[in-house]
Amino acid sequence: MRVKAAAILTALTAAVAGFAYCVFAATRGMKESGDLAMWGFLGFCALIVVGQLLPAVVSFGAAKKVAAERIQGELAVSDENRQAESVFDRQ
Helix, strand or coil, rough: HHHHHHHHHHHHHHHHHHHHHHHHHCCCCCCCCCHHHHHHHHHHHHHHHHHHHHHHHHHHHHHHHHHHHHHHHHHHHHHHHHHHHHHHCCC
16 A cells, blocks of 8 residues: 555656646746746645545545445344344244
């Protein structure tokens, strides 16, 4: 899981860097270069948000698996209890 998350974060970092390069190239002829700083800041913020969401999504998927296993286990136990109760009711 960590390798996959690291690969995704590396790809996102490369994408943000490429986007920042394009913004820099587009604003090179302009007198004000405040746009580059703004886009760089927003890209960095987006990278932080995605970096925080990835582990949350992975944890949610793991919790979903555990919950499904527990529900299956509880259903199996309740089925056994019903069968035991029906055996006692017959006697």
